[in-house]
Structure formats: C-alpha cells, structure tokens
Amino acid sequence: MTGTDLQVEVIIPTQTRYLELIGSIGEHIGKELDSFQGDRDALAYHLNLVLTEATTNAIKHSNFNDPKDTVKITIHICENELIIRVYDHGQGFDLESVPTPDFEHPKEGGMGIYFIRTLMDSVSYRKMKEANVLEIRKFLT
Amino acid sequence: MTGTDLQVEVIIPTQTRYLELIGSIGEHIGKELDSFQGDRDALAYHLNLVLTEATTNAIKHSNFNDPKDTVKITIHICENELIIRVYDHGQGFDLESVPTPDFEHPKEGGMGIYFIRTLMDSVSYRKMKEANVLEIRKFLT
C-alpha cells in the first residue's frame, strides 16, 4: 500500500440513478476520517456534493447515444490528502474558462464547478486518450 | 462494458472501522437494483450483512502483525447476477468444513458463514498465490 489508506473505484453506466450510491460513498468516507481535524459532518456533506456534481457532469457530457458508455470514479486517501478522479468519455471542456456564478443574477445552472472549487483545495481537468479526468484534491489536516 | 452494469472495488486497511463503509455500499446497491423483483429493502440489508461478515472475517484472519496489510472487496453486477469477492492475505480455511450452527445450543460465534450461505445463492473460497478469495453470488431475478 505504501502510504495509501483507502482506495475506492466505481464504474457506473451513464445513468443518474447511481448518483446516490456515489454520493453516499463520499459521505461515509467523510464520517470515517478520524484524522480530519475539522467538522466531519460538513466534510461528509461536501464530499457527497462534490462527487455528485462531478459525476453528474461526467454523465451529462458522456456519449449520450452509447448505452454502453460508463463513468469511472476513484477515491484515494493517501497520507493527508483525499483525491477524487472522475473519468468521462465525452468531448471535454476547458475548466479554466468556467466562470464564477453571478450571484446578483442567479441562474438555474452553472453552480456545480463553483461548489467543487469552493469546497475542495484543488481541481484540474485533463483530456487524455482513453478518457478525460477531473481531478479534485482535498487536504485532510 | 459488455454486460457489466456496475463495478465497485474497495481496498481497505485491515481495520474494523471501515466495515460501515463497505456495508453501506452494499445497502445502497441493493436499494438501487430496480431489476430485482423481490423485497429490495430486505436485499439491501442482506448485502450489507454479507459484506460486513465477509469483510470482518478477512480482517480478522489477515496478517495481524502487518499494519500495511489490506483487504480488497469487489462487487460486480453482471446481467442478472451480483458477485461479491473478498480477498484476504491470511492462512485461508476450508469453507466446506464450517459447520451449520447448533441452534439448540447457541454460541457467540460461528454465525457469519451461516448468514452468507443462507442469504446468498452460492459461496466458494479459493486459496490463490496472491490472495485468498471468498466469492459470493446472488441471482437478481
């Protein structure tokens, strides 16, 4: 294991009915993290939310026509860092160009990436040959 | 994916505090299985229980002295079958020689394998080079 404390990998069909499963895994992990100094119930909610938002995006932007398409989600806890990776097979996007929501003129959409950025410590998105990956990191100290 | 609907893999340190996470994944999967004709709440409880019992045994019989030892748990749903595999690095045992509990003279232990056998459709245990694996199957129709 060499430093890894927990590894979770889930592969789901591109269907929203699996969101609850993914979110709840994050929630349980958050509640279990007794190394975390902060509010564990809040962390549990935040992990639930971030996993739900990232998985929703991956499902929405996947190959809509392919019933065999899948989304892979991994969660690793490694020393004092929690790393979430969500893999999609869609067209990809430019994370840096996603704007912060305009709070004075609230809209129905565009709050998912904002939540991820605000509640976690770092976010990146890479297009790769096999799949695109959204990588989210949270320090646990 | 060719027929696989859901794949979950979790690797945990050999500590009982992860039992709740493992059990709850089973519970959520059970509740999500809308292809299942029977009582989904009962199935959810049974998957929670079976995963908890199998993981407890794997933790208990692992290399007690090695803090780096791990237990791997996988859950696959493939067509109409749910397959759980729990891998341990312990000495192994002979599943066939585990007796049914004596209900007239109840004892504190020895009910775990009985639950797994009773609630699922098939159970096997194989010793392999890399790890031993307890394989549990449940038909979902």
Added chain:
Amino acid sequence: MNVKREKVNGSMVLFVQEERIDAHNSADFKELMLQLLEQGETDLVVQLQSVRFIDSSGLGALLAGLKNATAKSGKFTLTNIQPQVLSMFELTRLNRVFEIYPNLQDVFASDQ
C-alpha cells in the same frame, strides 16, 4: 419524486418526501412545480424537512419555481430547511433570493 401536496390557508404546500434532491430527481420536481403554477396554484410553499441533501440542480429547480411564480405575480416560499442544506443556499447567496421560514406556522403568520 415523492411529494405530498396539501392546501393550507389557501397556499399549496409541497412536502418533499425525499432525502436527496439531485440531478436524478430535480427535473421531475421542477416539472411538478411549473405544472402547478400553470394550473393557477400561484402560492407555493415548499417544505423541505425530509431533505438532507441538495445539489446544484436541486437549487436550480427551486430557482426555476421562484422565477416562474414571480413572473405570474405569485408567491414562492421555502420552509423547514435542514442546516446542511441551508448552508448550500448560503454558499450560492440564494438565501437572499428566496423567502425562507423556519416552519409552516411562521409562513402563515407572515401572511397576516
């Protein structure tokens, strides 16, 4: 989406009977609210006591309800929001946009 409806003091109260509002059920929920508004129920109260989790699409559905009600000169009120759910409204400043009450009694007291 499991929602119980009940007419109280002339308002249509929607008791959301789900622990989660997320992208799996938020479209249904939005649809239900817009239909009721269409049918002339322009005073909606959404009671969120059972809801323990909401995501951005759930907030979006509620915002759609509010905008639609306002466009019809109606009312749109939220009550019984659990603390962790409320913190999602705060993070998006939507707590300033919605009319939020701790419970149904306070909603109707405010009508007087």
Added chain:
Amino acid sequence: MNVKREKVNGSMVLFVQEERIDAHNSADFKELMLQLLEQGETDLVVQLQSVRFIDSSGLGALLAGLKNATAKSGKFTLTNIQPQVLSMFELTRLNRVFEIYPNLQDVFASDQ
C-alpha cells in the same frame, strides 16, 4: 459504543444509541454489559430502538450478556427491536432464546 443507561423500576435499561452493531463496536458493547453484571446490575434491559443493523458479532455480544445474566440468576431482556434486526434473530432462532418485548412498558407490565 454510545449507550445511555437509565434505572427504571429497579432494572438497568441500556438505550443503544448506535445505528449499527457490528464487529467494530460489539466487543465494547459486550464488555459494558459484562461489567454491569459484575457490578451487581443483574436485571438488564437492552433497548434497541435506534439500531437498524446488527451482524453476527452483535448477536454474539447479546448472547454473552444473556448467558452471563442467567449464570448470575439475573434477568436479560430485549425491547424495541426493528423489524429487519428482528429477522436476524429469527434466522438464527435466537428469538426463541431471548425474552423480547415490543416496548419498555410491556417489559415492566410483564414483571407484575
């Protein structure tokens, strides 16, 4: 293991405040019961209202409590078992071994 204790009608009632009894907390729970019995509390009532899940080690801990209480000519009673938890007692026939009541009132009514 979070257990609230309360003396009711001379019995020591243990309100288990956990949703799960499994191999992570059952040893603690067993230890607590055995200690109380050791200290002379030989009339134990275990109230399981909050418990939604029990595994074989949890059943084993309760059985240890029962055996120990019986050895001391004491009493050991279970109440408020949730349906799914009860079905685990049925599967192991332990429902025939324990004295089980639907609620505390019935426990104490049976004492008369």
